[in-house]
Amino acid sequence: MLPTELQRVIAGVKRPTRRAVLVASAAAGGALMVGWYAFAKDQPRGDGELNAFVTITPNNAITIVAKNPEVGQGAKTALAMMIAEELDADWSHVTIAQADLDTTVFKGQYAGGSMMTPENYLPMRQVGAATRALLIKAAAKKWGVPESECSTAKSAVYHHASKKSASYGALAAAASRFDAPDPKTLVLKDPKAFTIIGKPTVGIDSARLVKGAPLYGIDVTVPGMLYAVFQKCPVFGGKVKSANLDAIKKLPGVKDAFVVEGGSKEVFEAEGGTVSSGLLPGIAIVATSWWQADKARKALQVVWDEGPYGATSSESLAKEADAAFLKPATLSLRNTGDTDSALKTAAKTVEARYDYPFIAHVTLEPQNCTAHVANGKAEFWAPTQLPEAARGLVAHTLGIDLKNITVHMTRSGGGFGRRLMNDYMVEAAWISKTVGAPVKLVWSRADDIGHDFYRPGGWHQIKAGLDKDGKPVAWKHHFVSFGKDKKFASCAGMSPDSYPAGRVPNMVYGASLIQTGIPMGPLRAPGENALVWVFQSFIDELAQAAGKDPLSYQLELLGKDEKLPGRGEGFSTARSRGVLEKVRQMSGWGRALPPRTGLGVAFAYCHLGYAAEVAEVSVAKDGAITIHKIWSAVDVGRQIVNPMGAENQCQGGIVDALSHALNQKITFANGRTVQTNFDGHMPVTMHQVPPMEIAFVLSDNNPTGLGEPVFPPVIPAVTNAIFAASGKRVRSLPIDEKSLAV
Amino acid sequence: MQYRLNVNGTEHSIEVDPDTPLLWVLRDAMNLKGTKYGCGAGICGACTVHIDGEPVRSCLMAVSSLGTSKITTIEGISASPVGQRVQEAWLKVDVMQCGYCQPGQIMEATALLSRNKAPSDGDITTAMDSHICRCGTYTRIREAIKLAAAKEA
Secondary structure (H helix, E strand, O other): OOOHHHHHHHHOOOOOOHHHHOOOOOOOHHHHHHHHHOOOOOOOOOOOEOOOOEEEOOOOOEEEEEOOOOOOOOHHHHHHHHHHHHHOOOHHHEEEEEOEOOOOOOOOOOOOOOOHHHHHHHHHHHHHHHHHHHHHHHHHHHHOOOHHHEEEEOOEEEEOOOOEEEEHHHHHHHHOOOOOOOHHHOOOOOHHHOOOOOOOOOOOOHHHHOOOOOOEHHHOOOOOOEEEEEEEOOOOOOEEEEEOHHHHHOOOOEEEEEEEOOOOHHHHHHOOOOOOOOOOOEEEEEEOOHHHHHHHHHOOOEEEEOHHHOOOOHHHHHHHHHHHHOOOOOEEEEEEOOHHHHHHHOOEEEEEEEEEOEEOOOOOOOOEEEEEEEOOEEEEEEOOOOHHHHHHHHHHHHOOOHHHEEEEEOEOOOOOOHHHOOHHHHHHHHHHHHHOOOEEEEOOHHHHHHOOOEEOOEEEEEEEEEOOOOOEEEEEEEEEEEEEOOEEOOOOOOOOOOOOOOOOOEEEEEEEEEOOOOOEOOOOOOOHHHHHHHHHHHHHHHHHHOOOOHHHHHHHHHOOOOEEOOOOOOEEHHHHHHHHHHHHHHHOOOOOOOOOEEEEEEEEEEOOEEEEEEEEEEEOOOOOEEEEEEEEEEEOOOOOOOHHHHHHHHHHHHHHHHHHHHOOOEOEEOOEEOOOOOOOOOOOOHHHOOOEEEEEOOOOOOOOOOOOOOOOOHHHHHHHHHHHHHOOOOOEOOOOHHHHOO | OEEEEEEOOEEEEEEOOOOOEHHHHHHHHOOOOOOOOOOOOOOOOOOEEEEOOEEEEHHHOEHHHOOOOEEEOOOOHHHOHHHHHHHHHHHHHOOOOOOOOHHHHHHHHHHHHHHOOOOOHHHHHHHHOOOOOOOOOHHHHHHHHHHHHHHHO
């Protein structure tokens, strides 16, 4: 998530003392969570406020609190569905309220890593069951009957023997006087009895969104608010020498213009002295409207101290990579068996080099934050995926006590990992404190694309040896990436367990690191969004060298059913096989195809989920490609919480990967990002989107998330299909159609 | 400068600089936040409104150029039967992920169906291709447009 050292810096900030309100339960595992989420006995509680999550009014209106930020992944709806299911609420009675950041009550208030479902599926259901138990207790007491004889359905409690019933609304005030039940007494529903979980459910904000309701951070208005732009040095690591601030201050609407020196050196150092989610140096312009502030910026004349990275360019980085390949890797990631000997004795060797570019997140809602800092307190309205880190960063940079910082989480116009970093929030805080008024900071698109935490580019040199049966016996892999002092930059690393680790006996994974000032960070399926393309492409090359069908080769390589080392419970070869078999069947793998048309396959284990994809692609003689269809088989466990949102996430993951495959590439020149808007870095638009067919393989595993797993196999499925269609191997992204011409 | 603008059927009086783009007039001077800022360069389509029924990029339209044109935004589009059908279809299909681009998409789709009651797949692609949905809901956008068109038939 965040670089470890940064977390340490933030953790070093004084913690709140209100931990006393937490009710620590001794129960194991997820059951603990109900204790965390219940209000303590001495906590004042309003009528019908059953716990931190559920409030029911006498007219049977049920308000459920969504604790996590909504960035388009469907958290607000899905979290409430989990609670409503076990509560036995009538979904039409439910409204959902977005929680503020409150770590004294809630855990895991973030959006990232496809973790919303796996972290909350059980605890949220327990919250619902605990709330239901309170309502049953109130009814049983009122009627003088045993709780065990009461049942619930559609927001009401029933006692069938006496034919009594009462709505939740009628019972809620009495129920809110009871303490939370012992988690051990809670019985969760048999999934066969689900009426809300598993039912396609329209997003809770959708009806307002189609009417243009102001739900996003950029839509926030607070009384007395001013507008700000913040101009940072276009060269990463640069700072302000001087600027024509007196002239800027005279421009229409401008209230103030000033230099921001930058934030804590400790935060910069914690991030390797290059990447920073802290306060960067720059010039703030504050005006009575955003347009006036941004217009004033166009008149800004700044002399920058460009710092040490002013000569960086995409070409200079590529040259450094070339030089690194001439030497042995400096960092050993994995070394099993005797790879060099095995390569010498192999029946056949295959060698290839792959590279991929930097990519920017470009959330459609640019980064923005409304902040009000005054009298030692700070209040924020912001689209953020990681509000707790924002609070820590602000506390550290501005010297404000954590307990005096309030964060209201607005809806986010996209996240994709960009809003795990909270640089725009600390900027807004600094500007608000300086001008002594609430300030809405809105980045322009140029700010956004020029000051991202980019998906790192990378270069890979791989040599593999096959035995006489075409089975890989050796794999030597040199990865040139970014970092400093043998430590990878954020999200520029490669796991020693990267598949096919564990399936090739002699293996060397090594890396060499280029130091740079370019900020890097998590972008949807961090690491895997590029690495899976490299590995799955090269496995396809091995299948071809072995003269075998690529999909059969993948199944053979998976070998016996077992768990290999990997995230969570490990990498299951059985679940990988499951999605590959499913996608084989879905796509009609092996069928006859028209000339210059091919099928390509790839799979991945990513963020606890398994996905296999097949693409059907034609390559014209001039190199133009047509993606006819993409099939995707996905295993995220036994239960899809909201099939409506789940399918949308899968489609989005595929489309996002196509943007990487076909269009997107960030380049650098003179220490700065070349692209200044969407042109030159376009997400795919409608004409590039093929039909997609998605199927869920329901395996007997706990439900996990869908934001990430579907993404990684898309690009190799497409490029492997290009090979099948044309005999040309794509080893550099984005795909250059000209290179595919006959 | 003082301007009188006809927005969603009502005359409004506002005081802004002449070169202020309609986008920022709507958002910050009139507090109509449904029209979104995405690129400021006419590339993404998030700021699409109707001027006399035609879809335009409000980020590129200076307030001084508007005269007596009738401006319709996402907040007012349900006054048109086509706009209402499009919004209903968007909700039925639940097109949205983050939802930020969707006001612009809905305005473009309403304009398309107003001039072409039964668009082909190709017509839909041509009309909608200048809009970015960063979440990738294009399949659902197409489905919602077809649903809205079918309701007209």
